[in-house]
Structure formats: C-alpha cells, structure tokens
Amino acid sequence: MPDYLSRSPVDDAEEDLDENISVCSKSTQTDMESLTASSTIIAAVQTRSKTNQQTSTNNSETVTTALPDLNKFFSARQSNIDSRVILREDHIIPFTLDQLREAQHQDDQVKQIILNIKNHKKYMFKNDLLMRQTSPPVPYVPKGHFRSSILKIFHDTPANGAHFGRDRTVDKIKKRYFWPSMIKDIENHVQSCLRCAQFNPRRRKPPGLLKPIKPPEGVWQLLAMDFHGPITPVSTRGNKYIISLTDVLSKFVITRAVRDCTSQTAVRFLKEDVITKYGTPRCILTDNGTHFTAQMMDQLFKEIGATHLFSTPYHPQCNGQIERFNSTMDAKIAALSNDRKTDWDDQLPFVTFNYNTTVHSTTKTIPFELMYGRSPVLPFDHQDPSVSLSQDPEHLIKLKTYLSSLTNQAKNNIIENQSKYKQRYDLNRSNPSYKIGDLVL
Numbered sequence: 001m002p003d004y005l006s007r008s009p010v011d012d013a014e015e016d017l018d019e020n021i022s023v024c025s026k027s028t029q030t031d032m033e034s035l036t037a038s039s040t041i042i043a044a045v046q047t048r049s050k051t052n053q054q055t056s057t058n059n060s061e062t063v064t065t066a067l068p069d070l071n072k073f074f075s076a077r078q079s080n081i082d083s084r085v086i087l088r089e090d091h092i093i094p095f096t097l098d099q100l101r102e103a104q105h106q107d108d109q110v111k112q113i114i115l116n117i118k119n120h121k122k123y124m125f126k127n128d129l130l131m132r133q134t135s136p137p138v139p140y141v142p143k144g145h146f147r148s149s150i151l152k153i154f155h156d157t158p159a160n161g162a163h164f165g166r167d168r169t170v171d172k173i174k175k176r177y178f179w180p181s182m183i184k185d186i187e188n189h190v191q192s193c194l195r196c197a198q199f200n201p202r203r204r205k206p207p208g209l210l211k212p213i214k215p216p217e218g219v220w221q222l223l224a225m226d227f228h229g230p231i232t233p234v235s236t237r238g239n240k241y242i243i244s245l246t247d248v249l250s251k252f253v254i255t256r257a258v259r260d261c262t263s264q265t266a267v268r269f270l271k272e273d274v275i276t277k278y279g280t281p282r283c284i285l286t287d288n289g290t291h292f293t294a295q296m297m298d299q300l301f302k303e304i305g306a307t308h309l310f311s312t313p314y315h316p317q318c319n320g321q322i323e324r325f326n327s328t329m330d331a332k333i334a335a336l337s338n339d340r341k342t343d344w345d346d347q348l349p350f351v352t353f354n355y356n357t358t359v360h361s362t363t364k365t366i367p368f369e370l371m372y373g374r375s376p377v378l379p380f381d382h383q384d385p386s387v388s389l390s391q392d393p394e395h396l397i398k399l400k401t402y403l404s405s406l407t408n409q410a411k412n413n414i415i416e417n418q419s420k421y422k423q424r425y426d427l428n429r430s431n432p433s434y435k436i437g438d439l440v441l
Contacts, residue, residue: 100129113130169190207432215248215249222284235345243261280305286310325355356376
C-alpha cells in the first residue's frame with residue numbers, strides 16, 4: 001500500500017496549515033483550562049511520584065502575557081526524549097506532560113515562538129508549557145515521535161480511535177493538541193492505515209480511467225470466449241454450463257450447453273461449433289482460467305494458426321462483451337423454461353438465434369447481417385413461393401459494398417458508444433500515475 005507518511009512525513013511541514021481551524025466544543029475527557037503542573041498525566045499514564053507532582057505544583061507559574069524566563073525555559077534538559085516515547089507496532093506507550101515540556105525545551109521552532117511570544121497572538125505560555133489559544137487551550141506538540149504517537153493513539157487504539165475516519169480523528173485530536181500541518185498529518189495517517197484499507201467500505205470510485213478496446217476492422221478478427229455457470233438447476237441432460245463465443249465487431253454469438261468447464265470441452269466446442277462451421281478466427285480473447293491456459297488449448301491455437309489473447313487477471317470487465325451477453329441470456333432462458341427450469345438447454349438455441357437476428361443496441365445493426373451479408377429469415381416470415389435461379393452479375397460487388405457499409409456503421413457506432421460510456425465511467429474518477437517501485441493497494 002502507499003506509504004503516505006514516508007512521502008509526506010509528519011515533521012516536514014514548516015507552515016501552519018491549520019491557522020484558521022476553530023475549536024469551539026470542549027473535550028469531554030480533558031479540560032485544558034484547568035491544566036496545572038499537577039496534571040502530569042496524558043493518556044492515563046503516571047510516571048512521577050506524588051511528591052514530585054506536589055513540588056511541581058508549588059513551583060508552577062500562572063498564565064502571563066509577559067515574556068517568560070527564557071534562561072529557565074532553555075535550561076539544559078539533555079535526556080534522550082526519543083527513548084522515553086516508545087512506539088511499537090502493536091504497543092503504544094503514551095507520554096506525560098513533563099516529557100512534552102522536555103521536548104518543547106529542545107525544539108528550535110518552539111524556541112522561536114517563545115522568543116517572539118508577543119507577536120504570536122494565537123499562542124500562550126502556561127505552566128512552563130507552550131499552548132495554543134483555543135477554547136480550551138491545548139499544548140503545542142513539537143516535532144518528533146510525539147506526533148506519531150498521538151496519531152496512533154487517537155486512530156489505531158480501540159479505546160481512543162477505533163479506526164474511524166479523518167474527520168472524527170481530527171475532531172478528537174484538535175480538542176487536545178495542536179501542531180502545524182496537523183490536519184494533513186492526520187489525513188496521511190488515516191489514508192495509510194492498512195486495517196482501514198482492508199475493512200472500510202469503498203464509497204469512492206476506484207482510480208483509473210477507462211481504456212476502451214478499439215473495434216476490429218472486420219468480422220471474425222477478434223472473438224471473446226468464456227464459460228458461464230454453474231447453472232442451477234442442472235438440466236435433464238446433465239448440462240450445467242454454457243460456453244459462448246462472441247464476435248466483437250458484429251456481436252454475433254455462438255453458444256453450447258455443456259456438462260463441465262474443462263479445457264477438453266473448450267477444445268471440442270471450438271472444433272465442432274466454431275472452426276468447422278465458420279472458419280478460423282484471427283484472435284480469440286479469454287480469461288486466465290485453467291480451462292483456457294491448459295496445454296491442450298495452446299496446441300489447438302498452434303494447429304489452427306490463431307492468436308490467443310488473455311484478459312487482465314481478476315478483471316472480468318476486460319471481457320465485457322461476454323459478460324453483457326450472459327446477463328441477457330439468463331433472463332431470456334428463465335422466461336422460456338418450464339416451471340422446474342430443467343429444460344433451459346433446450347431453450348438456449350432459440351435465445352441465441354433471436355439475439356443474433358435483432359438489432360444490437362451498440363452497433364445499431366443486426367449481428368446476423370454483419371456475419372452473413374443478408375437479412376435473416378424468421379420461421380413465420382412470408383416468403384415468395386417462386387424461386388429464381390438467375391444471378392445478378394454485380395451481386396458480388398453489391399454484397400461487398402453492402403458489407404463494407406454495415407461494417408463502417410457498426411465500427412462508428414461502437415466508437416460513439418464507447419465514448420459516451422467512457423465519459424460516464426471517468427466522471428469523478430482519479431487517474432494516478434505510478435512509477436516502477438511504487439507501493440500501491
């Protein structure tokens with residue numbers, strides 16, 4: 001997954017991106033206005049004895065607008081701060097106010113604010129601690145592990161965060177702490193949370209714009225094949241799958257009810273129902289199922305001289321032509337079948353025939369006409385009883401012209417339909433660019 005915090009570190013922002021954030025509601029857990037030096041505990045951790053707390057109380061200073069004693073503030077407190085705030089993957093050790101003071105004493109940015117406290121109207125100095133003037137005032141968190149610790153406490157832990165989203169996490173933290181770029185850091189932390197990415201429902205469209213497949217130049221150049229099923233109930237003949245093949249340009253479909261979805265069945269279908277009846281196609285597109293990647297399939301494609309193309313793994317939309325036909329076919333077969341739905345394989349040829357002999361919504365042409373160069377004759381059509389054996393000498397030229405016109409019309413309609421669909425698909429969808437080595441979800 002993207003390491004947002006490594007690309008946008010918590011400590012890299014010098015600008016105060018949250019200057020205009022107002023805090024009006026009061027914390028239900030901690031009233032920072034009543035904060036005194038005796039309150040040396042943050043996140044329910046106590047590291048000083050009661051005696052030291054009382055001593056600290058006696059020496060505490062009240063809030064003042066005058067310049068504080070900087071010599072005292074910048075006195076040498078050289079203990080290792082990082083060693084006192086321990087962050088582990090599954091164990092978060094919070095920090096005390098004394099540790100926060102010590103971190104402030106060693107932070108250059110805090111020192112600059114203290115030196116010019118009169119010019120920083122949004123800050124105050126209370127109990128030897130730099131505070132942000134909100135309602136109530138909240139302590140300023142310097143750079144270091146403290147910020148990461150706060151993010152983990154109020155997002156990752158069950159009692160304080162429970163992996164809620166950005167807005168809820170911001171609301172909790174801003175009532176208790178402040179640092180520049182706090183909102184951005186919270187957003188990065190939530191976005192990089194692995195558990196949130198695994199379990200939160202996606203309410204946004206996944207990234208990536210649509211890349212339509214360019215329609216082929218003619219029929220029988222690119223075909224899509226797939227298995228559909230298992231279908232319940234099993235037919236009286238024992239069939240529970242449908243294997244289908246669609247010409248991408250004409251939308252002409254060939255189907256067969258079968259008992260299994262093995263590579264042997266796929267090879268037999270191509271030999272008996274496709275190649276020996278319609279000829280060898282140039283390319284056939286399938287998914288990456290084992291029934292299509294078996295050695296038997298590779299051998300067949302080598303024998304017939306066709307190209308075997310594969311769709312993107314785990315992305316059935318690449319073979320969307322078959323997916324759309326399957327959804328149409330299911331409803332029509334169910335409508336024609338008996339009450340027990342056990343004769344659906346008897347109705348499959350009729351559904352396929354009617355699909356091929358009606359105008360397709362995308363091409364605006366009849367698949368049968370594009371495939372054969374003539375209009376289909378239906379069983380109840382009235383035909384001229386007289387038969388003429390004479391042949392138009394220009395029949396071949398007219399047929400080629402007619403097929404060329406139908407082909408161009410189908411291609412243009414496919415492109416127009418793809419363009420409209422792409423506009424709807426790409427709406428409100430991001431298009432990130434990745435480099436080799438980037439980590440993504």
